[in-house]
Amino acid sequence: MKELEFRDVTVRFGTGHGTVTAVDGVDLTVPAGSVVGLVGESGSGKSTLAKAAVGLVPESGGEILLDGRPVRRTRGRRTLQMVFQDPYSSLNPRMSVGDSIAEAMPRGRGRKERRAEVARLLELVELDASRAGSLPGGLSGGQRQRVALARALAAEPEVILADEITSALDVSVQGAVLNLVRDLQRRLGLSILFISHNLSVVRYVSDLIAVMYLGRIVEFGPAAEVLSAPRHPYTQTLLDAAPRVGTSLDDAVPADRSELDGEPPSPHDPPSGCAFHRRCPYGPLVLPERTICAEDDPMTGADTRPHRAACHFAADLEVSIP
Amino acid sequence: MRLTHWLNALRSPVGAVSATLLSAFIVLALIAPIIWGDAAEQTDPSALSQGPSAEHFLGTDGLGRDIWMRVLVATRTSLGLAVLATLIAVSIGTLLGVLPAVLGRRAGRLAVALVNLAVAFPALLLALFFAVIFGIGAKGAVLAIGIAGAPSFARLVQTNVAAVAGRDFVSAARVAGVGRVRLVFRHLLPNVGEPLVVNATVMAGGALLAFAGLSFLGIGVQPPTYDWGRLLGEGLSRIYLNPAAALAPGVAVVLAGLAFTLLGETIAQVVGLRTTARRGHLGVLPTLRRREPDEPTTTQPGSNGASVYDGVSTQHAAASTDGSTVRPDDAVLVARDLTVSFPGPRGWTHPVDGVDLTVHRGETVGIVGESGSGKSLTALAVARLAPEEAVVRASTLNFLGTSLPDRSDAELRRLLGTSMAMVFQDPMTSFNPSMRVGRQLAEVTRTHEGHSRRAAWDRAVDRLRKVRVPAAERRAAQYPHEFSGGMRQRAMIGMGLMSSPDLVIADEPTTALDVTVQRQVLRLLREVQRESGAAVVLISHDIAVVSQMCERIVVMYSGRVVEELPVDRLAEAAHPYTRALLGSVPDLATDVDRPLATIPGRPPDPGARPPGCAFAPRCAFADDTCTAPPVLEDVAPRQRAACWHPQSGPVAPSPLAGAEPAVDVPTRTGGQP
Ligand SMILES: Nc1ncnc2c1ncn2[C@@H]1O[C@H](COP(=O)(O)OP(=O)(O)OP(=O)(O)O)[C@@H](O)[C@H]1O
Ligand code: SF4
Ligand code: SF4
Ligand SMILES: [Mg+2]
Numbered sequence: 001m002k003e004l005e006f007r008d009v010t011v012r013f014g015t016g017h018g019t020v021t022a023v024d025g026v027d028l029t030v031p032a033g034s035v036v037g038l039v040g041e042s043g044s045g046k047s048t049l050a051k052a053a054v055g056l057v058p059e060s061g062g063e064i065l066l067d068g069r070p071v072r073r074t075r076g077r078r079t080l081q082m083v084f085q086d087p088y089s090s091l092n093p094r095m096s097v098g099d100s101i102a103e104a105m106p107r108g109r110g111r112k113e114r115r116a117e118v119a120r121l122l123e124l125v126e127l128d129a130s131r132a133g134s135l136p137g138g139l140s141g142g143q144r145q146r147v148a149l150a151r152a153l154a155a156e157p158e159v160i161l162a163d164e165i166t167s168a169l170d171v172s173v174q175g176a177v178l179n180l181v182r183d184l185q186r187r188l189g190l191s192i193l194f195i196s197h198n199l200s201v202v203r204y205v206s207d208l209i210a211v212m213y214l215g216r217i218v219e220f221g222p223a224a225e226v227l228s229a230p231r232h233p234y235t236q237t238l239l240d241a242a243p244r245v246g247t248s249l250d251d252a253v254p255a256d257r258s259e260l261d262g263e264p265p266s267p268h269d270p271p272s273g274c275a276f277h278r279r280c281p282y283g284p285l286v287l288p289e290r291t292i293c294a295e296d297d298p299m300t301g302a303d304t305r306p307h308r309a310a311c312h313f314a315a316d317l318e319v320s321i322p
Numbered sequence: 323m324r325l326t327h328w329l330n331a332l333r334s335p336v337g338a339v340s341a342t343l344l345s346a347f348i349v350l351a352l353i354a355p356i357i358w359g360d361a362a363e364q365t366d367p368s369a370l371s372q373g374p375s376a377e378h379f380l381g382t383d384g385l386g387r388d389i390w391m392r393v394l395v396a397t398r399t400s401l402g403l404a405v406l407a408t409l410i411a412v413s414i415g416t417l418l419g420v421l422p423a424v425l426g427r428r429a430g431r432l433a434v435a436l437v438n439l440a441v442a443f444p445a446l447l448l449a450l451f452f453a454v455i456f457g458i459g460a461k462g463a464v465l466a467i468g469i470a471g472a473p474s475f476a477r478l479v480q481t482n483v484a485a486v487a488g489r490d491f492v493s494a495a496r497v498a499g500v501g502r503v504r505l506v507f508r509h510l511l512p513n514v515g516e517p518l519v520v521n522a523t524v525m526a527g528g529a530l531l532a533f534a535g536l537s538f539l540g541i542g543v544q545p546p547t548y549d550w551g552r553l554l555g556e557g558l559s560r561i562y563l564n565p566a567a568a569l570a571p572g573v574a575v576v577l578a579g580l581a582f583t584l585l586g587e588t589i590a591q592v593v594g595l596r597t598t599a600r601r602g603h604l605g606v607l608p609t610l611r612r613r614e615p616d617e618p619t620t621t622q623p624g625s626n627g628a629s630v631y632d633g634v635s636t637q638h639a640a641a642s643t644d645g646s647t648v649r650p651d652d653a654v655l656v657a658r659d660l661t662v663s664f665p666g667p668r669g670w671t672h673p674v675d676g677v678d679l680t681v682h683r684g685e686t687v688g689i690v691g692e693s694g695s696g697k698s699l700t701a702l703a704v705a706r707l708a709p710e711e712a713v714v715r716a717s718t719l720n721f722l723g724t725s726l727p728d729r730s731d732a733e734l735r736r737l738l739g740t741s742m743a744m745v746f747q748d749p750m751t752s753f754n755p756s757m758r759v760g761r762q763l764a765e766v767t768r769t770h771e772g773h774s775r776r777a778a779w780d781r782a783v784d785r786l787r788k789v790r791v792p793a794a795e796r797r798a799a800q801y802p803h804e805f806s807g808g809m810r811q812r813a814m815i816g817m818g819l820m821s822s823p824d825l826v827i828a829d830e831p832t833t834a835l836d837v838t839v840q841r842q843v844l845r846l847l848r849e850v851q852r853e854s855g856a857a858v859v860l861i862s863h864d865i866a867v868v869s870q871m872c873e874r875i876v877v878m879y880s881g882r883v884v885e886e887l888p889v890d891r892l893a894e895a896a897h898p899y900t901r902a903l904l905g906s907v908p909d910l911a912t913d914v915d916r917p918l919a920t921i922p923g924r925p926p927d928p929g930a931r932p933p934g935c936a937f938a939p940r941c942a943f944a945d946d947t948c949t950a951p952p953v954l955e956d957v958a959p960r961q962r963a964a965c966w967h968p969q970s971g972p973v974a975p976s977p978l979a980g981a982e983p984a985v986d987v988p989t990r991t992g993g994q995p
Contacts, residue, residue: 041836042807054497078499090490094512100491103508104498140924148494155498170692170925171863175906175918182917197836204908204918227910241837243866244909245892249845255838262790262842263806279838 001191002067002158004030004053004080009062011048020267022048024215025062025299030159032067033189037206037223039199039238041264045215046195050161053193054082066158078104081152085164087144091136097122097147098132104154121150125180142173146180153184159191166201174201181205199242203227211235213310214267214275216299221307231309231317233282254281261285274298274311282313331592340584347578351398362391373564380566383556392553393570400549401578403464404530410468411475411529412522416511418472419479423487423510424502434480440473449532453541463542467532471525478521482514520590527582534575550575654825654857655681655704658718662696662703664711671929674699675881678954681825686851686858688868688889690903691878692925697861700878701827705744706734722824739770743818743856745811745847747830752814753802759813760786760798766820785816789846808839812846822854829861844871865892865903874960877903880926880936883954887961896957896968899937904973935965943967 011023022045030036038046051057053064053071064071066079081104084090091100101121102114109117119129125146136144145165152160162181166174182205185192196202202209202223209226211219211234219232230236240253261278265271277283277293284290290313298310305314331337366386373381379390418437422430448470449463456462486492487510495509536542537551538558545552550571557568662674674696681687691697703714706726719726722741726734746752754762763782767773773781779798786794789812791805802810811831818826828847832840848871851858862868868875869889877885877900885897895901905919912918923940932938934949941948947966954962957970 041838051493056493056496078497080497082494082497084490084494086490090494092491092495092509092513095508103495103500103504142924151494151498170694171865171907172692172903172921173924175908176920178908179917179920199837200908200910200912203910204912204914237838239910241841242910243837243840243864243870244911245866245869245904247870249841249848249870256841256845258790262839263808264836264839 001032001189002079003032004159004191004193005065005068006049006053007063007065009049009052009064010060011045011052011057012060013057018268021215021270022267023052023059026212026215026217028210028217028220030191030193031208032191034207035185035190035192035194035205037202037209038193038195038212039197039202039209040212041197041238043264043267044212046197046212047163049212050082050163050193050195053159053161054078054080056082078155079158080161081155081157081159082161082163083145083148083152083165086168087141087148088168090148091144093136096133096135097139100136100147101132101151101154104151106156117154118150121154122147124153124184125150140173141169142177145169145177149180149184153188159193161193161195163195164197167196167198178204199227199238211238214265214270216275216310217308218276218302218310219307226307231305231307231314232276232311233280233317234276236317237279237281254286255279257281257286259285276311282317327592331588334588334591336584337588337591340581340588343577343581344585347397347401347581350394351401354394355398358391358395362387362395364388371560371563374566380570381564383567384560389553389557389564389567389570392548393550393574396549396553396571397574397578399460399543399547400530400533400551400574403460403533403543403549404526404578407464407467407471407529407533408522408526410465411471411525412518414469414472415475416479416518418476420483420506420510422480423483424506437473437476437480441477443473446470446532446535449536450541453536458541458544460543460547463533463536467529467536470532471529475518475521475525479514479518482517483510486510486513516589520586523586523589524583527579527586530579530582531575534571550578652682653680653720654683654685654722655679655859656718656720657700657704657716660700660703660714660716660719662699662708663713663715664709665713666929668929670713671927673881673928674703675928675931677878677881677883679704679876679883681857681859683824684851684855684857685874686848686860686872688872688875689859689861689878690863690865690868690875692863694880694925694928695878696881696928697878698829701744701829701859701861705742705827706738707744736770739766740821741824743815743821743823743826745814745818745826745828745831747833753810755802757801758799759802759805762802763798763813763817763820766817770821781820782816785819786813788819789813789816789850791816808835808843811835811839811843815843815847815850819850819854823856825857825859826851827859827861830863831860832867833862833864840867847871865907866909880931881928882936883964884937885961885963885965886954887958887963891958891961893972894958894961894970895973896961896963896970897937897965898941898943898967898969900963901969901973902940943969 006026006028009023009026010021013020013022026049028036038049040046048057052059071080098115098118101118105114105117118132122129122131127143127146127150136147139147165181166177169177178201181192181194184190185205194202194205206223208221209223210217211226211232213234219226219230219235226235227239230239237255240255260281265275265278271278271294273292273294273296274280274283278285280286280293283293292312296312298312302308302310305311307314311317332341364387366382368386369378369382370386371382371384372378375381378388380393381389383389383392418433421433425433449466452466452469453462456465492505492509495505500509533542533549534551534554537549538555540555542551543549553571554568554575557564557571561568657677657679660674660677660679661672663670663672677696677700679700689697689700699708702708703712704719704721708714716727721737724737729737753759760779760782763785764775764778767781768775768778783794783798786798791797791809791812797805805813826847831847832843835843844867847858850856860868860871869892872889874886874888875892876883877897879899885895885900887895892904895904902919902921906921908918921940926932926936926939934951935941935944938944938948952964952966954964957963957968
């Protein structure tokens, strides 16, 4: 397994006035053999970042490196593999499960060898090897997602990018897929960028957590620390908003204040200064003296702050969760 | 499975006609030239240009040849040329059509532009042009018709391929390093084949007509060869002398064209591009099943009605059985034994199968269940929004004391329109995209309460303000797509508040939203509920979401209520499914060093529900008792569970809690987070 590094990666869509910067100068490292969880709200650029890594969208700037060398996108063996959110659309309905998996294998293998490998992979993802001949149509969402995982593993990748792989599954089967991901990761020592909007899910599988907001990584650090002592108000807001059994909507959290914007800003027209300032419970709308938030971009100097937080007040953010 | 589809299609009128016609034509094309080929060439100087006679069924042509035989013999040429031209069109069209997917971005765009240009060019003109280039004769005509048909086929291929190319499996194949050619042949074409086959078939019919036209005009098939078009041309010149000579080839062309077109329709039906509503041979819909503990599933004969409320309104004898001590008039909604059934290919299925639901005034009730558990359908049935083909029955269905099945449609519309509000998961599909948001809100009061346009608009703006849509005045004049997801959802709630509802049913209202926005929408819903005193039914797959908002939780599994409990008893849920659900969803306190609890298997299809307890195949506590259907019974004050072996004690935080199938275990000791 190798280390995946995004270095100042930018992805833009559209031209002229319609330009959207979906990923904005992202620096992020997935260390060899570890799982980095990437959280953020819808439209924050999580999927785009992953797609840039596997070459499904072209990056407009920056570099994507594997162990320090630019990712090669040659035919034959693909060193990065992606698993998609919707298992109903990510498998070719006209191709047998076995063919889909075999197709992703590196070239130059005999038929028999491929067949044996398919069987091995199916068993690895806890499916019956006899499933190889069946079409995806007869499989449940959870089973399909296992096949998609097997297909990704078939390519013998260095890094796996898993984009919301449990969101489309039934609640009662999500757990099993998460267990599988964790188990595989430990057994095979995989490096994984695990994308989800669900903090609890990310927390369960990740060693490190990166929080993305409007195309940027605003906080990055060891999973337990980021969740127990977040340094960026946005992370705190996400934690506070995560629904939990045993809490009530009446238990007010800082982000409930009515003077704050409820909605994420438009990526077409990002706010000045800190992109989070109109929603920040520790920002200028609540503490008027914090004018710097609306003026200076807190990305500058983020490297020197705890958790590389993109917040001017990261050091004295008084937050912690029970 | 596939074969039975085809057999069924053949039994439909369209399928039968097309199959019969086509086989007749194919047989003719094969044998007619062999049997009558020579006879059709035989000139008979003694019988030139005769009308129908005993000897010559349709008369003879100018050289005394038998027209009937010539029409029969011409089948091979006519069909053959049409099929050939279609093959050409399909091959060229497919090639052109997949180009954009295979070429790079820029070259692909060029290919699209070229095809679009070619499509805009009139096909007949193109055919004439080619006929001139390739020379007059069958060869030129085939090429002409083939090439003229190619652009439209190419465009069809392009649009279909483009739709498939956007799906994740194509991305996955790209990421896996699959080459372009293989991408086309293994991933793209097989998944667009169906509409293409259908269109090619219809196209063959068109080619047949076009060919007849060209031959008729004299630029198609040349003598001595002949096809229906030429026979038609020859016959037409003598139409007053012998109408049959012109009619016969004409009829042949029309019938063959029809055969191809109908075949296209049939294929489309089989491959599911068109759906036909079939309701025959379903058998009788079993009425109200009352499941008593000692009397498993008795089925009473009943009628097979089609209207929405055809459940028999039996005497509502059973007193409120949910253990609460409220007066009956306190209930906003009472549903007893609610069943929603659909006709299916193998008989009726019951996605909602005997649900009891009572909602009291001002109460918040959460319905939790996985996809397919029937939670949405329950709500839709109550709101009278179940799909057209659904049959809804209930022994009792009361809303605000009114028995819904007894009311006329108009009364129901008014009652539900003013007193019940629905909020759906995807407000984009519940708003009319071409109408300003404010107007859509205003419409509600205008239809139901007859407010003036101005007053209704003002109220709409006021309601938008109420649900905290910023700059409500300006926003009201915008269209739904100009709203963000969260704002649309709030506008939807605002729409519910246009009149003063007694019940708000919110079906996964925040599933498409981010957690931060979800929290705001739910808080808004709660605030609205407190202020208006309306009861709220919140439907969600997420037990945590429901627990934050509701007082009482109803857990559904496979179309039935399996447990009903106050939110503060969640930690002591009794039904194995509820407990497993709570244990298998990670939260921010889950122990990350232990595997998550999992529920083996998957929820059953409503059509293949196991007898007895539907959860039994996945349940760690299942035994022989569970093959009889359990009913909801009190397990604690205000808590009911439908289980033969209700569990007690705190829900363990992690997996194997209760892996040992124990029955009525007393309080479990052990870790609670
Ligand atoms: N092909 C595209 N053309 C134009 N804009 C795009 C395209 N793909 C994504 N975007 C935009 O880029 C931004 C980031 O999108 P992306 O899909 O990466 O977000 P995400 O974090 O994965 O969100 P989600 O949680 O909804 O999956 C969004 O504003 C989106 O509208
Ligand atoms: S920089 Fe200011 S507005 Fe931005 S997150 Fe920090 S405190 Fe909030
Ligand atoms: S114990 Fe029996 S009745 Fe109860 S949930 Fe399990 S299978 Fe169903
Ligand atoms: Mg995404």
